[in-house]
Amino acid sequence: MKQGIKLAILALAVVAAGCQTVHGRRETNQPPSAPPVSRPLPAAPSGTPAPVIVPESQSPQAMPLPPPKALPNYPKSADEISGGAVLSLLRQAQAARSAGRYDQAAAALERAQRIEPRNYFVWSSLAGTYLLQKNYDQAISVAQKASSLARGNVYVEQENWRVIRDARSASGDIDGAALAQSRIDAIQQLLQSAAPATP
Amino acid sequence: MTFSVTRFRSLIVAALLILLSAGVVVFSIYLVGLDHEVRARFAGARWALPAQVYSAPLELYPGQNLDADTLRHELERLGYRSMAEPDGPGTFEITRDQALINTRDFKFWDGEQAALKLSLRLAPAGITGVNDATTGKPMDIVRLDPLLIGSIYPQQGEDRVLVKLSDVPPMLTKGLVAVEDRSFYSHYGVSPKAIFRAAFANLRAGHVVQGGSTLTQQLVKNFFLNSAQTWDRKFKEVFMALLLEAHYSKDEIMEAYLNEVHLGQDGNRAVHGFGLGAQFYFNKPLNELRSHEIALLVGLVKGPSFYNPRRNEARAKARRDLVLQIFRDEGLIDDNEYKSAIERPLGLAGKGGGVDRYPAFVDLVKRQLKGQYQESDLTNDGLRIFTTLDPRTQEALEKEITDGLPQLEQQRRMKPDTLEAAGVVTSVDGGEVLALVGSRETRFPGFNRALDSRRSIGSLAKPFLYLTALSRPQQYNLHTILPDEPIQLTLPNKDVWEPHNYDKQLHGPQPLYMALAQSYNLPTVALGLQIGPPAVMETLHAAGYTGDAAAVPSIFLGAVDIAPVEVAQMYATLAASGYQSPLSAIREVETKEGQPLSRYPIKVKQTLPEGPVYLTTWAMRHVMTLGTARSVYNVISPDVVLAGKTGTTDELRDSWFAGFGADRVAVVWVGRDDYKPMGLTGASGALQIWTKVMHDINVRGLDVTPPADVVEQLTDPVTGLRADEGCTGAISVPYMQGYAPNDAAPCAKSASPVDSAVDWLKGIFK
Structure with missing residues (x-):
């Protein structure tokens, strides 16, 4: 019964998320056309609040069964939301990463970030670069920030959870890595069962 | 008798011989010593090289919001020269909808940006295209060379920017030889002919009109010896010059001379070498100087203080024109060039041009480097320090502070120079310090209020109190009704604390967000007492406060002393949705050879909860739309969503404003150094400056999409x-x-x- 409720909640959340307007660029002045109601939070434990709430507390084990109607048309790649200069820097970063020059890659991404400070693909790529540099703490933090900026973009979130999983397992946080994996699984099931909105 | 005379003679001869041999031995030892000194000091690193501090580079790319006027201004600040047909690096031409720029090459730590001929298409909204003018190929992004904003030299020290002989325009070396030492390329270090000629001229004139020193002697004098004019020093100079010539080529000696020569004084700082001279007087690299500029520098060698072009313009111009005449006589310039060159003004860069423009910011850079680098690493090793300073933002902050304070003083009928101010502008995501002002005297490296003036922050503390409450959603939301009623609190020391609203009025029960927007004290204290001082202090620390103020109720109204730069850190944490990036003024440090030493990558850590920060920011948006800061939209378009908070302390001793848009955080403080009341609230003082700064830098409006929770x-x-x-x-x-x-x-x-x-x-x- 409990599981059924959870499934229902998730289905509902996905439907509600469908109403959400996707803002590619974050520096818009327009208010969102509908309030986003994705990812329901279980009631927070009452009592003294911790000043730092990390989004981790969200139920990670939820799995969707009933096929939701449609997933919002989230940008899947940086091309959809980035200007030419940032794309060029993202390519430079990719090339530097492939060549093992991680500092160079990070520097190119920082240049891109200064031009489009809230481009979550740039932040996500920076998280991946920190992971390659074995800077696990920062890889996790930057991935979380990228997800925050992505405002529900499951493609970017999935990538960020991968970085978090790998960073956690590399730094010995086995439970945390498993938790991250369960988020990836949930997103993958969501993606499989949801027919994307017509492109 | 004869015998004794002969004997006496041979004795004398013997004695003389012995003396002579002894003299030769002593002299040889002396020469060997000199030789050792010459070689030891001339080999390897010849000078203690101050670290060079660079601004962030300007990036050019299609889509960049940079109109023709701003672009022209940016290029002129970099010392680029506007000319009808751009020729050579550092030149440009801007028409209404097009720009041609010949960029300089620059070695960034992560790669070299080669010199390019660029063609830019310009529209009122900004750059619409960037092309390589040679090949016509479109370019995605190009970095210009960064501005040299200062150097870190020792107290009372020499500052210089090294140049290689191969980078020096031939007109400079040839001109220098023509003016200072005609036989430089043929003599052995000293020139008897020159000495006789000088002696003769001096005799005829009755006083010293010429020096007989060769360039080599001048180099020896400046490099090895002190400036005392004694016979043994002169003696030493001659022999050292001969030894130097014996060991080193003319080119090596010329290069050393070009870097050693004293060309001016800037307070405690001695300007040495033509590399720094070009920057100091003309704000350009040496290889971009034109004939009249080279002539001025060559003329200065004779007496940088006597011919100081910033003090004695006419005298400097006469000397320059005389040098130009020699240039013409030597065939270095033709007659046409000579005639137009002597018509040109001196063309000096603004006061302190090119170097030491931003002492308060460089102060921050030094402090960030402290601990990682020894003082001597910074003053001696010629490190290249790439900073986050954005010259455009810095210029806006300086302008609005230096223009704003006299206006405020006039409005309030204060004596001029009563007020002081400090300001900080940072990026939101990434924590880069873009601009910093520590005094209304922005060029004066004095008390740095942005870093060192810890003042009571008043109502700037309130957002953190409200954030603490909003982090308990089961108890508080933005519409929770708070009482606006008198409060009396007996403190542990039996004092009675009785806070008031700023207007001494009671406004009835207030929704939480309205109490913040209107900065009402009593509802704030009532809320604070419910959640308790320790919880508020915890939030202040999480935001970036590093002090150790006691967690007592007076912190609800900001009885905490914090420096502007730390306030900027705290508000930047709010602006970045709780993802704190420690403020940094530096991106990279590299050796003078270009080897990376340290990088300062972006750091992020979530220290405040995102949802409650969003709610707090929503309330801070109402400070701007209907609260204490609503005057902001008289200047900035109401479409630009901003969030901020006024801060006013007891008896109007401090006027603060701190706030942000999507991409920039700015903090401004106005007050008096003697802590006397000055009659300005946060809104009537600091906000006025803050608003203009944010307007000047085209701050982007906040994204109002709420987070998932x-x-x-x-x-x-x-x-x-x-x-x-x-x-x-x-x-x-x-x-x-x-x-x-x-x-x-x-x-x-x-x-x-x-x-x-x-x-x-x-x-x-x-």
């Missing part, structure tokens, strides 16, 4: 309950998900059991 719900402003279209004046208020008021307001039409997914969800959780 926040929902918006129509709310009845009277009851704070759920409203619908039946309620007049209903406002959309964000709540932490699961905590929006469930009960319908009396005005709401609907009472249907399932009217929103949110309600249904909550039904399940109950």
Whole structure:
């Protein structure tokens, strides 16, 4: 019964998320056309609040069964939301990463970030670069920030959870890595069962 | 008798011989010593090289918001020369819708940006195209060379920018030889001919009109010896010059001379070498100087203080023109060039041009490097320090502070120079310090108020108190009603604390967000007492406060002394949705050879909860739209969503404003150094400057999309309950998900059991 409720909640959340307007660029002045109601939070434990709430507390084990109607048309790649200069820097970063020059890659991404400070693909790529540099703490933090900026973009979130999983397992946080994996699984099931909105 | 005479003679000869041999031995030892000294000091690193500090480079790319006028200004600040047909690096031409720029090459730590001929298409909104003018190929992004903004030299020290002989324009070396030492390329270090000629000229004139020193002797004098004019020093100079010539080529000696020569004084700082001279006087690299500029520098060699072009313009010009005449006589310039060159003004860069423009910012850079680098590493090793300073933002902050304070003083009938100010502008995501002003005297490296003036922050503390409350969504939301009633609090030391509202009025019960927007003290203290000082202090620390003030109720109204730069850190944490990036003024440090030493990558750590930060920011947006800072939209378009907070302390001793848009955080403080009241609130003082700065730098409006754990719900402003279209004046208020008021307001039409997914969800959780 409990599981059924959870499934229902998730289905509902996905439907509600469908109403959400996707803002590619974050520096818009327009208010969102509908309030986003994705990812329901279980009631927070009452009592003294911790000043730092990390989004981790969200139920990670939820799995969707009933096929939701449609997933919002989230940008899947940086091309959809980035200007030419940032794309060029993202390519430079990719090339530097492939060549093992991680500092160079990070520097190119920082240049891109200064031009489009809230481009979550740039932040996500920076998280991946920190992971390659074995800077696990920062890889996790930057991935979380990228997800925050992505405002529900499951493609970017999935990538960020991968970085978090790998960073956690590399730094010995086995439970945390498993938790991250369960988020990836949930997103993958969501993606499989949801027919994307017509492109 | 004869015998004795002969004997006496041979004795004398012997004695003389012995003396002579002894003299030769002593002299040889002396020469060997000199030789050792010459070689030891001339080999390897010849000078202690101050670290060079660079601004962030300007990036050019299609889509960049940079109009023709701003672009021209940026290029001129870099010392680029406007000319009809750009020729050589550092030249440009801008027409209405096009720019041609010949860029300089620059070695960045992560790669070299080669010199390019660029063609830019310009529209009023900014750059629409960037092309390589040679090949016509479109380019995605190009970095210009960064501005040299200062150097880190020792107290009373020599500053210089090294040049290689191969980078020096031939006109400079040839001109220098023609003016200072005609036989440089043929003599052995000293020139008897020159000495006789000088002696003769001096005799004829009756006083010293010429020096007989060769360039080599001048180099020896400046490099090895002190400036005392004694016979043994002169003696030493001659022999050292001969030894130097014996060991080193003319080119090596010339290069050393070009870098050693003293060309001016800037306070405690001695300007040495033509590399720095070009920057100091003309704000350009040496290889971009034109004939009249080279002539001025060559002329200065004779007496940089006597011919100081910033003090004695006429004298400097006469000397320059004389040098130009020699240039013409030597065939270095033709007659046409000579005639136009002597017509040109000196063409000096502004006071202190090119170097030491931003002492307060460089101060921050030094402090950030402290601990990682020894003082001597910074003053001796010629490190290249790439900073985050954005010259455009810095210029706006300086301008609005230096223009704004006299205006405020006039309005309030204060004596001129009564007020002081400090300001900081940072990026939101990444924590880069873009601009910093520590005094209204922005060029004067004095007391750095942005870093060192810790003053009571007043109501700037309130957002952190409200954030603490909003992090307890089961107890508080933005529409929680707070009492606006008199409060008396007996402190542990038996003192009675009786806070008041700024206007000494009571305004009746207030919704939480309105109490913040209007900066009412009594509802704030009432709320603070409910959540307790330790929780508020914890939030202040999480935001970036590093002090150790006691967690007592007076912190609710900001009785905490914090420097502007730390306030910027705290507000930047809010601006970045709780993802704190430690403020940094440096991106990279490299050796003088270009080897990377340290990088300062972006750091991020979530220290504040995102949802409650969003709610707090929503309340801070109302500070701007209907609260204490609403004058901001007289200057900035109301479409640009901003958030901020005024800060005013007891008896109007401090006037603060701190706030942000999507991409920039700015903090401004105005007050008096003697802590006397000055009659300005946060709104009437600091906000006025803040507003203009944010306008000048085209701050981007906030993104108002709530995070995943926040929902918006129509709310009845009277009851704070759920409203619908039946309620007049209903406002959309964000709540932490699961905590929006469930009960319908009396005005709401609907009472249907399932009217929103949110309600249904909550039904399940109950």
